[in-house]
Amino acid sequence: MTEKNYPKYTSAWLPYPMPGKAASPKDAARLELDAGLAYYGFDTPVILREEDLGEGYRIEVSEEAISIFAKEAGLLYGAFALLRDIALGKKPESCVQQPVYALRMLNHWDNMDGTVERGYAGRSLFFEGSRFDYDPERLRMYARILSSAGINTVALNNVNVHAPAQHLIDDLLPEVVEVAGILRPYGIRLLITVDFASPTYNGLSTADPLDEAVIAWWKQRTAAIYQQIPDLAGFVVKADSEYRPGPITYGRNQAEGANLLARALKPFGGTLVWRCFVYNCRQDWRDQKTDRPCAAYNTFMPLDGQFDDNVLLQIKNGPVDFQVREPVSPLLFSLKHTSRALELQLAQEYTGQQIDLYYMQEVWQEIFDLMPRNNISAICAVTNLGRDENWAGHDLAMANLYAYGRLCWNPDCLGEDMADQWAKLTYGKDCPAVDTITHMLHQSRSTYQKYNAPLGIGWMVEPHSHYGPNPEGYEYALWGTYLRADRNGVGIDRSSNGTGFAAQYPEELKKLYEDPTTCPEEMLLFFHRMPYDHVMKDGRTMIQRIYDDHFEGAEGAEQLLASWKTLEGQLPGDVFARVLDKMEKQVINARNWRDIVNTYFHRYSGAEDQKGRKIY
Ligand code: GCW
Secondary structure: OOOOOOOOOOOOOOOOOOOOOOOOHHHHHHHHHHHHHHHHOOOOOEEEEEOOEOEOEEEEEOOOOEEEEEOOHHHHHHHHHHHHHHHOOOOOOOEEEOOOOOEEEEEEEEOOOOOEOOOOOOOOOOEEOOEEOOOHHHHHHHHHHHHHHOOOEEEEEOOOOOOOHHHHHOOOHHHHHHHHHHHHHHOOEEEEEOOOOHHHHHOOOOOOOOOHHHHHHHHHHHHHHHHHOOOOOEEEEOOOOOOOOOHHHHOOOHHHHHHHHHHHHHHHOOEEEEEOOOOOOOOOOOOOOOOHHHHHHHHHHHHOOOOOOOEEEEEEOOOOOOOOOOOOOOHHHHOOOOEEEEEEEOOOOOOOOOOOOOOOHHHHHHHHHHOOHHHOOEEEEEOOOOOOOOOOOOHHHHHHHHHHHHHHHOHHHHHOOHHHHHHHHHHOOOOOOHHHHHHHHHHHHHHHHHHOOOOOOOOOEOOOOOOOEOOOOOOOOOOOOOOOOOOOEEOOOOOOOOOOHHHHOOHHHHHHHHOOOOOOHHHHHHHOOEEOOOEOOOOOEHHHHHHHHHHHHHHHHHHHHHHHHOOOOOOOHHHHHHHHHHHHHHHHHHHHHHHHHHHHHHHHHOOOOOOOOOOO
């Protein structure tokens, strides 16, 4: 199924020639080592030795040789780690490594018509025209890139299961089997995203999770799938969320729905990944009691302890929806008897759509600073990949994929500068552009946040597309996304005097967030409704801080562009030109955000900018 005129792809951070087809992870490890060691001019022999360390590996370095002890995918992880050190100019050292999380997942939101929901890197890598359509060679490249960062599980199809993707578990299964076969030698396993109502597309009158015929149907179907794909990681489900069917549709609760599928998967060692993104998406903006961030906790906490042990509740990092600033979801702290996966979003839906630069390491660092890493047992991210030549649309957005893979392997890597590593691996450790690129990546988040929705308020985006400013675009909509700005102030009181959301946190965090004087200022308007003349810690009024941030943010975008322009001639011409194009667009976007947000609040507050800058 090779696509004609398929473009040539960048090799991401594995610059040496793509080795031939591997039959097994061990085989892939050998081929990668042979190609990589030759490319980096490293001549100490590297020997692969079998030892059962699960997915982990042990490296032993002596004068004469380097040995990697592991089995299967562990050998590949060891090989990639060794090659990484060599590429970064580090002297290989003896070590033992184990991944912290067994499931290190990517969710593609790809539809079989070839579109990608919230995709900013071209069309689907896997589908086109309502069928599978991919270049097998490119899927091998994809698999080795993922595996070299540490990712081991992928779901190809969107959590919103659009036709004909509901047939991936029956009529289209043979093609899923083929993809599984391409990914397997790189240690990558598949998850299939299923539609909770599947039995009803197959002759049953209901998908009620307690119905005997439904239970039997899932058991039989799951067994048939495992016969074809014995190493399938399991199923992913988005249920009772944004108009998707789920147990509530049939008068049952989330645990009853999840356990139905978990029990079908259990005999085969499969995991049921069940998303917690459940909220009322038909809220009336006049309803001031319902508060969307409270929803997931309110739905799932009462059921803690009722989920089977192979259910993994997948929880978005924030309680709303991947906004530019959100606190960590309280569910990640509170569930005690149910396994949890943290869900991140590499696709930059609200963070610049792979036009604006937005490097995420700091975001994740803040999550892990608050949340002990054993609060979760797996990590998942919505991918930022597509058919674009450079995989992620924006060449520099690949830094997020790299850092993400490393994070899933071991969050301790957050202590390393993964932006610097990524730039060195991608462009060569001696490339003169590395320092500037690393600096730009580190500047990118604060720049973007400054010109975006201020102080944790979120939204303010163009409805549907979610790119660019539209302060009241969602204000009177059904999605529970309100700012409630007026001439006196802005924000929602989520303390005990308000919606009570802050009380979902453990005591210490609750106290911190409840009180506007201790609440981190970046999240002030998430937790509190504040007047424009509220005095911030540095003595500025809140409105002045909003104005200043927006002017600084837009200037920051201009500086990023200026920095990039200094790199002409230091990078391949096509890379330079592609990123230049994105950065020019980012500057326009940043100016729009600056002017629209400042004007919006100026009109409500009537406050003048103390520096007399132009507000419309
Ligand atoms: O934020 C919303 C996105 C939807 C997405 C949904 C989800 C896949 O705008 O596009 O649907 O989140 O996470 O399920």
